[in-house]
Amino acid sequence: MQILTVLCLGLVLSRSLSEAELGVIGDISDETFEMLISGGYKPKSNRLSRHVVSIRTHNYVRHRGDNHFCSGVLVSSRAVLTAAHCLTDRYKASMNPRGIRVVFAHITRLADYEDADTRFVDRLVVHPEYERYKKNDLAVLRLAERIPSSNHDVLPLLLRKMANVTYGDTCVTLGWGQIYQHGPYSDELLYLDVIIRPPSLCQKHDGSFTSDHYVCTEPVGEGQTCAGDMGGPLLCNGALLGLIGGHQGCAGGKAMKFVSFLYYKDWITTTIKSLSDCGFRVSISRVFLTPFLLILVN
Numbered sequence: 001m002q003i004l005t006v007l008c009l010g011l012v013l014s015r016s017l018s019e020a021e022l023g024v025i026g027d028i029s030d031e032t033f034e035m036l037i038s039g040g041y042k043p044k045s046n047r048l049s050r051h052v053v054s055i056r057t058h059n060y061v062r063h064r065g066d067n068h069f070c071s072g073v074l075v076s077s078r079a080v081l082t083a084a085h086c087l088t089d090r091y092k093a094s095m096n097p098r099g100i101r102v103v104f105a106h107i108t109r110l111a112d113y114e115d116a117d118t119r120f121v122d123r124l125v126v127h128p129e130y131e132r133y134k135k136n137d138l139a140v141l142r143l144a145e146r147i148p149s150s151n152h153d154v155l156p157l158l159l160r161k162m163a164n165v166t167y168g169d170t171c172v173t174l175g176w177g178q179i180y181q182h183g184p185y186s187d188e189l190l191y192l193d194v195i196i197r198p199p200s201l202c203q204k205h206d207g208s209f210t211s212d213h214y215v216c217t218e219p220v221g222e223g224q225t226c227a228g229d230m231g232g233p234l235l236c237n238g239a240l241l242g243l244i245g246g247h248q249g250c251a252g253g254k255a256m257k258f259v260s261f262l263y264y265k266d267w268i269t270t271t272i273k274s275l276s277d278c279g280f281r282v283s284i285s286r287v288f289l290t291p292f293l294l295i296l297v298n
Helices: 047-051 199-205 261-284
Strands: 003-006 052-057 068-074 079-082 100-103 118-126 139-143 170-175 190-196 214-219 233-236 239-243 256-260 286-289 294-297
Touching: 047 052, 047 068, 047 170, 047 233, 052 079, 079 261, 100 139, 118 261, 139 261, 199 214, 214 239, 239 261, 256 261
Parallel strands: none
Antiparallel strands: 003 294, 052 068, 052 100, 068 079, 079 139, 100 118, 118 139, 170 190, 170 233, 190 214, 214 256, 233 239, 239 256, 286 294
């Protein structure tokens, strides 16, 4: 009999966070706003929205959508890439993945949705060297069920497609974030154009910026990402170049940094594959849980 020890993060040592800490709006009603993040806009085409999902707690408080707390990028029919700080507390303890709901194929956060447009999460993996708001701010969610390819409002990003950009090129980021710090979240998915800039611009404004780990951009106008946008993508010519992560204020500024997809590509693809393999082994094996390990007996 062969004993295989598999480290399937998310099955063990997961701890829940309270819904109140995850972006649920309390004092200001969403229904009184139709607002936009500063500098954001509604596009003529929502083609890019097919790649983006709304990450929420399991249950809403007063109406659907008020439990949204972060955005995410669909990178396969069953995997979502997002920011690690969305899913962990200050002690780096992870949420219970089974308390997370992912909604896709909707550009309006507060709209009703069918059960077919939502998935629960059964695994989550946080980057092993993640430091809150400082570096390696990445996590991968595995959906409990695949999203069928027949849904034409949803399209996973092809990770093998590389963004070919140079300084001065314009890219776009998008999300349902707060329209100002501590304010209500946008109801509609909003876009913000940013210009790719040399690392020196971000280093001037942020001493923690490193050119390997991040992509430096300058927002067009006075736009800025905010809470609720975290985990959303930086897209250039239809390819993923970065992810909204780290600690960024909501005030407009001259520099914005994104977690570099190219730098973390190997970790992301390896993690997605390991989650897929882990799920396969669990389905064909007898499972024994100890307080510290998941041991599979073949």
